[in-house]
Structures are given as structure tokens and as C-alpha cells.
Amino acid sequence: MNAIVVSTLLGVIMMFCSWGIQSQKAQKNIALFGLFVLIMANLAQANGWYTFNYDTKGMLAFNLFGLYANTLMFTLSFIYVWINGEEISKLSNAAADFYSLIFFILCGVSILTSFDNLLMLFIGIEILSIPLYILTGADKKNMLSNEAALKYFLMGSFSTGILLLGITLIYGGSGSFHLATPAIHISTGMVEEQLLVSAGLILIFAAMNFKVSAAPFHFWTPDVYDGAPTVFTSFMATIAKAAGFIAFVKIFNTQYLALGYSWTILLTFVILSTLLVGNIIAVFQRSVKRMLAYSSIAQAGFMLFALYGKSEISNESILLYAVVYSIATIGIFGVLVKMKENSFEAFNGLGKAHPLLAFTTTICLFSLAGIPLTGGFFAKYYMLSNLLKAGAGLWLIIVAVIFAAISIYYYFKIIQAMYFTAGEPAIGPMPKYYQYQLLILAIVLLVLGVLPNLLLNYLYF
Amino acid sequence: MILVSLLFIPILAAILVLFIKNNKLANWTAILLSAFTLLLVLQTLAAPIADFDIAWLPNLNSRFVLHADGLAKILLLLTAISFPSILIATAKNEYKQKNVFLSLLLFTQAGLMGVFLAGDALLFYFFWELALIPVYFLCSIWGGEKRIAITFKFFIYTFLGSLFMLAGILFVNAHTVGHSFSIQSFVHANLTNAQQVTAFALFFIAFAIKMPIFPLHTWQPDAYEQSPTAVTMVMSAVMVKMGLYGILRWLMPLFPFAFMAHTHFVVALSVMGVLYASFIAIRQDDIKRLIAYSSIAHIGLMNAALFTHTQVATQGVLIQLFSHGINVLGLWIVADIIEQQTGTRSMQQMGGLAKKQPTLAILLVGFALANIALPLTNSFVGEFLMFNGLFLFNPWMAALAGVSIVLAAIYTLNMVQKVAYGDISEKINTMQGPNKGAQAVLIVLLILVFITGVYAQPLFDLTADTLKQLFVK
Numbered sequence: 001m002n003a004i005v006v007s008t009l010l011g012v013i014m015m016f017c018s019w020g021i022q023s024q025k026a027q028k029n030i031a032l033f034g035l036f037v038l039i040m041a042n043l044a045q046a047n048g049w050y051t052f053n054y055d056t057k058g059m060l061a062f063n064l065f066g067l068y069a070n071t072l073m074f075t076l077s078f079i080y081v082w083i084n085g086e087e088i089s090k091l092s093n094a095a096a097d098f099y100s101l102i103f104f105i106l107c108g109v110s111i112l113t114s115f116d117n118l119l120m121l122f123i124g125i126e127i128l129s130i131p132l133y134i135l136t137g138a139d140k141k142n143m144l145s146n147e148a149a150l151k152y153f154l155m156g157s158f159s160t161g162i163l164l165l166g167i168t169l170i171y172g173g174s175g176s177f178h179l180a181t182p183a184i185h186i187s188t189g190m191v192e193e194q195l196l197v198s199a200g201l202i203l204i205f206a207a208m209n210f211k212v213s214a215a216p217f218h219f220w221t222p223d224v225y226d227g228a229p230t231v232f233t234s235f236m237a238t239i240a241k242a243a244g245f246i247a248f249v250k251i252f253n254t255q256y257l258a259l260g261y262s263w264t265i266l267l268t269f270v271i272l273s274t275l276l277v278g279n280i281i282a283v284f285q286r287s288v289k290r291m292l293a294y295s296s297i298a299q300a301g302f303m304l305f306a307l308y309g310k311s312e313i314s315n316e317s318i319l320l321y322a323v324v325y326s327i328a329t330i331g332i333f334g335v336l337v338k339m340k341e342n343s344f345e346a347f348n349g350l351g352k353a354h355p356l357l358a359f360t361t362t363i364c365l366f367s368l369a370g371i372p373l374t375g376g377f378f379a380k381y382y383m384l385s386n387l388l389k390a391g392a393g394l395w396l397i398i399v400a401v402i403f404a405a406i407s408i409y410y411y412f413k414i415i416q417a418m419y420f421t422a423g424e425p426a427i428g429p430m431p432k433y434y435q436y437q438l439l440i441l442a443i444v445l446l447v448l449g450v451l452p453n454l455l456l457n458y459l460y461f
Numbered sequence: 462m463i464l465v466s467l468l469f470i471p472i473l474a475a476i477l478v479l480f481i482k483n484n485k486l487a488n489w490t491a492i493l494l495s496a497f498t499l500l501l502v503l504q505t506l507a508a509p510i511a512d513f514d515i516a517w518l519p520n521l522n523s524r525f526v527l528h529a530d531g532l533a534k535i536l537l538l539l540t541a542i543s544f545p546s547i548l549i550a551t552a553k554n555e556y557k558q559k560n561v562f563l564s565l566l567l568f569t570q571a572g573l574m575g576v577f578l579a580g581d582a583l584l585f586y587f588f589w590e591l592a593l594i595p596v597y598f599l600c601s602i603w604g605g606e607k608r609i610a611i612t613f614k615f616f617i618y619t620f621l622g623s624l625f626m627l628a629g630i631l632f633v634n635a636h637t638v639g640h641s642f643s644i645q646s647f648v649h650a651n652l653t654n655a656q657q658v659t660a661f662a663l664f665f666i667a668f669a670i671k672m673p674i675f676p677l678h679t680w681q682p683d684a685y686e687q688s689p690t691a692v693t694m695v696m697s698a699v700m701v702k703m704g705l706y707g708i709l710r711w712l713m714p715l716f717p718f719a720f721m722a723h724t725h726f727v728v729a730l731s732v733m734g735v736l737y738a739s740f741i742a743i744r745q746d747d748i749k750r751l752i753a754y755s756s757i758a759h760i761g762l763m764n765a766a767l768f769t770h771t772q773v774a775t776q777g778v779l780i781q782l783f784s785h786g787i788n789v790l791g792l793w794i795v796a797d798i799i800e801q802q803t804g805t806r807s808m809q810q811m812g813g814l815a816k817k818q819p820t821l822a823i824l825l826v827g828f829a830l831a832n833i834a835l836p837l838t839n840s841f842v843g844e845f846l847m848f849n850g851l852f853l854f855n856p857w858m859a860a861l862a863g864v865s866i867v868l869a870a871i872y873t874l875n876m877v878q879k880v881a882y883g884d885i886s887e888k889i890n891t892m893q894g895p896n897k898g899a900q901a902v903l904i905v906l907l908i909l910v911f912i913t914g915v916y917a918q919p920l921f922d923l924t925a926d927t928l929k930q931l932f933v934k
Binding site for chain 1: 518519520521586587590591594598601602608609613616617620621624625627628631632634635659663
């Protein structure tokens, strides 16, 4: 509850900041301070120091997993703003507006980690999505950015409609919006009701797949990621997406039984097509930004494994994966944002020109590829082990592993450009402190690559 | 504690060297620290060593366990001898950013040490990859003309293999009591015969790519040719042993049923690969490619011997793991000296080395004889036992594999003839001879070849415990 209230308040405060405070730097610092307050407020609830008491009539339920997910998402946002603040202020004179939108998104995030009712799911998704549409179009004078925003808005609204239809069908079949209803109702209800509920769940499944850009609902992703200003692509691909996944896992960890055998078929189909589309198309990209968009689809394929049946570690695995993937992606976008162009050639000779920056990029790419000693390895490891414990066939793991090997191909193209191809990197001015900021991300990834427990132990306190 | 230091001294050395900008100083630091590692390894040889065991990932039931039995020790010894030798022999070679080069080499050493020491499947996988990644950078930055594409092929090949192994590890782990990763619990995993075959296949692909075995070998000659020679030495002397080690450490004890079910298939495949590689070696003009194919042949033979599942052949392999490393290291060092000083690898342009550089020629002949496993040299001991086992397994296979001895003699002696004898060629005439360090290393290695050839008992003693574990139940 704390997080929802505080993030809304902060959003409003930030909105007025653009009016009173002119200095971009001050705006960034206020945003950082606000995020810090938000983290503290959330911790206050998680540790039982203080909680806003408000009876939500069972609409929201706060558990350790949701609160911890909040902490992680807020911390990631803090890192994101800390690193990208400068770039955000370059986009507009009133950067505080963007920060305000980010706070509203975080409000959506905190609803998505704690909803216990399908209506709250709908509200959370909307609060998360609408500011994202605006951020996509933040670069007002750029036609591509406008086009991306419009496309995202139209497609997003359509999928929200589907989500709403699904919720309605479930309500029609069971007479309740409560999250646990469909699963209970399936075993007791009549055939017509069961059909309604199943159809509703499948529609929700489709809409959620759209939100996390899983194939075959992924078509908006490359264009939107490519068109949006790079800083906001970074936000969209990481924190917003991770929150979508947490909501996804929250719904279907309790509901998959309701769909019975068809659930496995549906999910397997979506996972396989996501892995296929993401990995294969990423191989052929010429622009790093588009490659990262497809790679984010491919990574979504891996994250979907967390939905595979109910297993005690699926919560762990989605959190670890989301965090590690977000850190690595923020790192790479942090470099990309300073590039003058998005082609692979722009990275030529970066290893020589900026060894520290190249090292960070390498670690982030290793992590995305899932190479041991980086957090990405354990993220993938947890997913696969989750899959096996949920009783999936070994063949699915082997397919996943083959796609992981394919992903090496396009991630390593950047490494090859940086270290093995001579040339002058097309990079803007690169201050030292910015390099150190990014280096911290690499160090975190390396630490998580040896001791992933540091992140996961909190789930058990 | 000593086992941990074997792992961490190379890592510390690698980090230290990275910050030394002076090439000479960096080189000396690397040599001294790797020599120190060698001393530590020698200390472990005498008595059994207690496992090093601390908690690592409690949620996953994975522990940081280092375990050194005879099998591990003999490969640790090989690794520890190889690295100072390579560093001394190639000390004079010019590389841009030499400190980074040395640092990556030492990281590779740490990875290799870890692979041979790991007593936990997840840890094993970790080091397996850690040994590969520095090599990827070493070959791609300092290699020959076509280095990027070829190293990438090598990387993807081996990475895919190890991912299969990861799937295998997960699979076995899911069937152990309490989902543990330790070797003991893997050995006692509840696998049906069909499941054993699946897991066996997943592990075997990784090892087969690493060795490499016949249809999966295509990355190797190119990678050896394009890599800087110091790295080629590491790859062919030590890294290929990872595959054989994996079979001895994991495949044989873990999947006895699947192992026995596939003996004929794998032996046939390996023998075919031995002959195939030998025939190609005969046709090579490039000295590096010749040694690469010869190495494929030798490793294939060792793999065939392992899969006979006879005690005598396995003993042979345990000895040969060490001997082959020493021999091939000597051959590479000679080849490197010739390449560095003449600027060519083509044997057509060589000739007359014996007249121009008699010492080097003698050393070359010494290692060449060891390469054909002549009696008195170290390979004879191992290969004799291996053929013995092959004969017990299937006389026809032994006969077919025996042809490879003749073929080895043909290509090796052909090489000696082309390089050492004949008129002094233009290229050879410009040679100044090996520097003192390289020469000393070669002499030490050659002495080792003959000592272990005449008196191999210490090696038998060292590996006795592993053999007992594998064959006496």
C-alpha cells in the first residue's frame, strides 16, 4: 500500500516541479530523492515499520514476494534514472514531466505486484501502459518517435480491450472478479460456466503476451523499441517489461490448473514461437537497437518458462531473471545512448578507445547470452531447472539451449566489433564518471554470477 | 588449502599481470608465478589430499568442492608444467599489449585447474566455460588472418556442446536424492537405463566436441592454425584433455549402463577418426596443420581405448594423457621457433635444419620419435597398453587402429625429412637458432620424454587410486 500511495504523490509532486524548478540537474536530483523515499516507504511496509492502513476489500493483497519485487523494481528505476538522467533532460526542457510519468508507471508496477482481483490487474496494466505511450512519443519532433507512439497506443489499446473482454467472460462465468475464482470454479461449475471461464483466461493470456511482447503478439515491439527515444526504450524493455512478467506469473501460477491440458500446449506454442522469432530475426539485424528489440523478445521466451507449472522456484526464477536482464539491458542501452548511430560498425574499435566501457558492454552481453560468471547464467539456469521440476520434457530444455547458443551469434557481433575490428568508434563525448556508473552494473552482474543467493535470500526472511 | 591456492594463484597472477605495463616485467611475473604453481602441484603429488569443501549455493545444493585424486593430479601436473614452459618458450615473441595476452593465458590456466579439481557438477560446468572464454579472446585478438570467423566457429561449437552438458547436468540433478550436485550423489542418481542413455548423450556431445572426435572435429585444425602459437600449445597440450578427463570423471562412473551400451559405436567412430586424421596429416604441407591432425589422431586413439572399458587400456590412457601433452608441447615449441624465425609454416620451403641448427634438429627428431611412440619414449608405454586393451576388446579394431602407427610414422618422419634434411633452404638459412630459454625448456621436456619412457612407475603409482575406483567395485 505504501508504494502505491507514495508513488502517486511523488508523481504529482514531480509534475509541479517542471513548473517551479528550472534546473535540469535539480529535477533529476529531486527524482532520485523521490525514488529513494519510495524505496524506503516500501521497505517500511516490507519490514513492518509502518503501513498505510486502508481496507481494500480484498482488491489488493500484499505478500513478501510482491513487496520484494517492488523493492527490486524501484531500485532498478533508481539506477536507471541515476545513469540516464542527463539523456532524459536532453529530450525536453521539462524533463520533470518524464520523471512524473516514470513515477506513475511505478505506481502501476506496485499495483501489478499486489493485485488480488482482476479489476486491479486491469487498472495496474493501464496505469503502467498509458505513461509508456507518452514516453514513446517523447521526442516530439522526430517522426519515427511519433509513429511508434501511435502504433503502440493503438495496438496497446486493442490488447487492453481483449484483456477486459477476458475479465468480463470470467465474471460472466463465475460471478466474481477475485483472482482465485476461475481455478475454484472450474472444478465445481457447470459446463457452460467452465467454457466461459476458460475462454476468458485464454483472452487474458493473449493480452498479457502482448504486454510482454511474446510471439505471436510481438509485432509492435521492434518498431516501438526502435522509434522510441533510446533512453525510454531502455526503461520499456526493462522495468515495465519485468513488471508485466511479474503480473503474468501472479495470474497464471494460480490459474494454470483451470486450463488443464490445453495450458501446456498453449504455453509451449507461445514459448517456442517467441524463442524462434526473437532469436532468428535478431541474427539478421543491422541496427543494434533493433537487434536488442528482438533479443528482448527472445529473452521474453526464456522468462515465460517461469509460467511452466507451479513450482516452488518459479517466483525466484522470474525475479532473478527480470533483475539480471534489466541490469544488463540498462547497461547496453547506456552505451548505445551515447552512440552517434545504431549500427554494429559504430562499435568498431571501442575496446581500444574506451576499454572500461567496452568491458562493461562485454559483461552485459555475456549476461544476456547466459555465460557463466555473470548473473545471466544463473537466471537461465533457474529457468531451465524450474522447467525440469515442473515436469516438462527434456526436449524443451534442449530446444531452449540451442536457442541460447544462437543468441551468442548476435550478441558476440558487438564484442567482435569492439575488440577485433580496428576503427574509430562513433561515440559522443564520454565522461569518466559515466563509465564508472556503468561499470557498477557490470560488477553487480559479476557478483550475481557467483552468488545469486545475495538477491534471492530475502525472499525467505 | 593447497588445492584452493592452485586455483587462486593463477587468478591473482592474471590480475596482477594485467596492471604491469612493462612487457619484460609482466613476462617474468607470469613465469615466476606459474612456476610457483608448479611447485605447489609437485607438493600435492606425494600424499592423498583432503577435499576442500565449503558452502556455495545453499538454495541449489551446490557446494564449492575441490577434489584431487590421481586422475586430477596427473592433469594438474601437465597443466602446471605446460604453462611455465609455454611462457618461457614464447617469451621473446612479440604481441601487442603483451600484459593482456599473458593475463588471459593465466585466466585460462585457472579455468583448466578448476576443471580438473571440481568435485561438484555445477562448479565443473563453471570452470569448463571459464577455460573457454579467455581462449576466445586470445585467438580472436592475436590470431592469424582469418581468426575472427574461425575462432567464432570454435566458440559456438564448444559452447553449444557445453550447453548440452548443462542440460545433462540439470537432468541428472533432478534425479538425485535431495537434488545435489556432488559427484557422489550423481553416481548414485536414480536413472533408468533409458534415462542414462539420454544423459550420456548430452554429456558425450560436449566431451566429443572438446576432444574432438571424428564428425565433430572440423573446428580444430583451423583453430590451431589461426591461433597464436602459445594458445595453440595450451589448446592441444592441455585443453583437449578436458574431454578425456570428462569421460573418465563423469561418463564412466555416472552412466555405466549407457557407457557399456555404446562401446562398439564409439570405438568404431574413434578408430575411423584416427585413420581419417592420419591420412589427412600425410597430405599436409603446413607444419601446424600437420601437428593438429596428428593430435586428432592421437586423441581419437585415446578415446577408443577408454571405450574398450578394459583396465589395461584405461591405465594406458591415464599415462598417455600426460605423455601426449609433453610430446605435443615439444613439437609445437619447435614449430613455433621455426615459424618465428623463418616466417613460414610451409614444409616445402624448409630443409637443411640439421646442418644449420643441429641442436634444434636433434630436439625435433626426439619429439618426432616420441610422437610415433617408439620404444624408450614415453608414448610407447601408454600406446602399448592402449593397443593391448583394444586387442582384448576386438582384435579387428586393434588391427585397424594399428595401421595408424604406420601412418604416424609416415607423416612424422616425412616432416622430419622435409624440415631437417636436404639442402639448406633460403628460409632456414636466415635462422639464428632458439634462444636460451626455449632451448632449455625443450631439453627439459625431452629428458622428461625419455625418463617416463624408461621408468614410468611413478605415473602408474600416481593413477593407481583412480584405476581402482573405476574398475574394482
